[in-house]
Amino acid sequence: xxxxxxxxxxxxxxxxxxxxxxxxxxxxxxxxxxxxxxxxxxxxxxxxxxxxxxxxxxxxxxxxxxxxxxxxxxxxxxxxxxxxxxxxxxxxxxxxxxxxxxxxxxxxxxxxxxxxxxxxxxxxxxxxxxxxxxxxxxxxxxxxxxxxxxxxxxxxxxxxxxxxxxxxxxxxxxxxxxxxxxxxxxxxxxxxxxxxxxxxxxxxxxxxxxxxxxxxxxxxxxxxxxxxxxxxxxxxxxxxxxxxxxxxxxxxxxxxxxxxxxxxxxxxxxxxxxxxxxxxxxxxxxxxxxxx
Ligand code: NDP
Numbered sequence: 569x570x571x572x573x574x575x576x577x578x579x580x581x582x583x584x585x586x587x588x589x590x591x592x593x594x595x596x597x598x599x600x601x602x603x604x605x606x607x608x609x610x611x612x613x614x615x616x617x618x619x620x621x622x623x624x625x626x627x628x629x630x631x632x633x634x635x636x637x638x639x640x641x642x643x644x645x646x647x648x649x650x651x652x653x654x655x656x657x658x659x660x661x662x663x664x665x666x667x668x669x670x671x672x673x674x675x676x677x678x679x680x681x682x683x684x685x686x687x688x689x690x691x692x693x694x695x696x697x698x699x700x701x702x703x704x705x706x707x708x709x710x711x712x713x714x715x716x717x718x719x720x721x722x723x724x725x726x727x728x729x730x731x732x733x734x735x736x737x738x739x740x741x742x743x744x745x746x747x748x749x750x751x752x753x754x755x756x757x758x759x760x761x762x763x764x765x766x767x768x769x770x771x772x773x774x775x776x777x778x779x780x781x782x783x784x785x786x787x788x789x790x791x792x793x794x795x796x797x798x799x800x801x802x803x804x805x806x807x808x809x810x811x812x813x814x815x816x817x818x819x820x821x822x823x824x825x826x827x828x829x830x831x832x833x834x835x836x837x838x839x840x841x842x843x844x845x846x847x848x849x850x851x852x853x854x855x856x857x858x859x860x
Pocket of ligand 1 (some may be wrong): 625710733734735736737738739740757758759760761764777778779780783798799800801834835836
């Protein structure tokens with residue numbers, strides 16, 4: 569194998585910038601800036617950093633946001649009461665509860681307490697059901713971001729054979745639903761799938777969200793296929809440090825027609841889609857108001 573990648577690089581930053589630009593333009597047309605409520609419990613460093621990044625990006629595109637930072641020991645009832653209050657507050661357009669929650673808190677009732685019309689993470693059962701039925705609703709951010717990334721780079725999935733590796737509620741299942749809604753023929757693979765390579769080799773569009781570094785090797789990819797690598801894995805570099813790598817082996821670039829890099833592929837799309845979802849939620853809320 570040569571070292572020079574052959575596949576078209578499906579770069580995330582320009583696609584994310586286009587999505588943010590659209591969110592910004594649409595936000596500016598509303599009577600007031602869309603408001604995103606960010607709920608964080610505890611001081612998990614990754615969660616603190618993610619929530620800070622979301623608030624910063626929101627401000628950059630003209631959205632208002634507020635971080636509701638609750639102490640680590642917050643009881644379930646208190647968190648539920650906050651989410652219920654935000655759901656009832658007409659000044660709030662979008663609500664995001666940063667996961668994971670501390671171990672003593674059950675995320676399921678919390679996600680269900682979010683008004684589905686403000687569920688910018690798209691994880692409420694009303695929204696996941698709407699997705700699978702092909703009805704209007706708010707879509708989970710990473711899967712919707714993947715679709716926006718493909719569209720930005722001119723990849724149409726209509727009539728294509730799509731294979732999704734991974735069936736999580738966060739990525740695998742919803743991206744399969746979105747691909748189906750976009751007229752792909754979809755297969756979902758997981759740990760119990762025998763001969764994974766035989767399944768992935770059928771894909772015109774292969775989406776990999778397994779969380780296993782370099783799970784997909786060149787022999788598992790159909791020549792010319794479009795490959796979306798969702799995985800974010802931290803692997804030791806040997807000098808005591810870590811680097812980020814995807815679920816797709818770099819040599820797949822020699823076989824695939826197009827490939828998302830890690831980092832710099834799907835990653836930037838997630839926050840951009842969150843802000844787009846907040847704008848969509850605000851647009852729908854304003855459309856329902858009598859003054860229109
Ligand atoms: P989960 O661990 O929740 O799900 C992983 C899925 O992959 C499971 O369905 C599992 O199957 C399947 N899987 C794991 N190993 C194999 C294997 N060897 N063969 C076949 N299937 C396998 O992970 P998430 O969906 O939350 O995340 C997946 C990856 O995407 C992670 O690396 C995560 O960090 C990354 N991610 C990136 C985001 C971004 O913004 N770029 C956002 C969200 C996630 P089974 O169900 O049978 O156990």
